[in-house]
Amino acid sequence: MAVGGKKARDADRDRAIDLVKAAWVEGQITEADRDLRVEKLLASTTVAQVHRLVTDLQSNRDRAPRQPPSTHQPVASVTDARRRNWPAAAAAAMAVVATLFVWSQLSASDDSTSSATPNPAPIFWSQDGVAALTDALIEQRGDSVVFSAAFHSDYVYVDVPVDSSTQRMHGYRWDGHELAEENASTADSPRFDLADVDPALPEQVLHRAEALVEDPTESRISVYVSENAEGPADLFHAYVVNEYGERANLAADRQGRVLSTSVTD
Numbered sequence: 001m002a003v004g005g006k007k008a009r010d011a012d013r014d015r016a017i018d019l020v021k022a023a024w025v026e027g028q029i030t031e032a033d034r035d036l037r038v039e040k041l042l043a044s045t046t047v048a049q050v051h052r053l054v055t056d057l058q059s060n061r062d063r064a065p066r067q068p069p070s071t072h073q074p075v076a077s078v079t080d081a082r083r084r085n086w087p088a089a090a091a092a093a094m095a096v097v098a099t100l101f102v103w104s105q106l107s108a109s110d111d112s113t114s115s116a117t118p119n120p121a122p123i124f125w126s127q128d129g130v131a132a133l134t135d136a137l138i139e140q141r142g143d144s145v146v147f148s149a150a151f152h153s154d155y156v157y158v159d160v161p162v163d164s165s166t167q168r169m170h171g172y173r174w175d176g177h178e179l180a181e182e183n184a185s186t187a188d189s190p191r192f193d194l195a196d197v198d199p200a201l202p203e204q205v206l207h208r209a210e211a212l213v214e215d216p217t218e219s220r221i222s223v224y225v226s227e228n229a230e231g232p233a234d235l236f237h238a239y240v241v242n243e244y245g246e247r248a249n250l251a252a253d254r255q256g257r258v259l260s261t262s263v264t265d
Helices: 010-025 031-043 047-054 078-084 088-107 127-141 201-210
Strands: 148-151 156-161 168-174 179-186 216-223 236-242 247-252 258-264
Touching (some): 031 047, 031 236, 127 156, 201 216, 201 236
Antiparallel strands (some): 168 179
16 A cells, blocks of 8 residues: 555654744744634545645654854943943933823824724634635735635635645634635645635534534634545544643534544544
């Protein structure tokens, strides 16, 4: 059997997840990218799927050896000495300026202090939230074709194709008001049009996953096409965890029918 077709073990997934978390700590990937990779790793069934999710990350053995610390002790400059000995009068003057600024802000007229408050963002995985993200993609990019969309409680991370043929993508973070580009990479799943997804299904599927864990403290649902031996199948991937580390994963097809569940104590 080819290596790519071998089944992944829990140990394979755990090592890959540790590498992803380390890459986030070191600034190789964003928080949203970390969460999406971990979610996909938990759902991976083959060694090839696990490998694709970490092949672009640096591990400890990829890094150059650290240079020994220098024994040279820097000599304090004249400028440093001056900074350490600022007169107390300068600090007092700065305090006066700050006080005057605050007073001027408090004394401003209602017209100058009042401003339009942006509408609160919708619950991101709700029907309104999915529809709002779709509209934002169309407005900013001209269409709503994506590789994946990960709906968290306070933001959505969406992978958008760079062109019409390759797996190159740009990752965007959406806070309910603005799509902000965060990184560039290559996708490991097929593209699809978010406008073709029933916007009511993500919340429904997530609620089914939340029912598998007592008192969940974190929930998220990703929408992406996961290919298996029979071809593209599941579209919704829900992840739920509670304060005790008990977690549940649930996969559903594009009609919202549950295909698989797993609960880890």
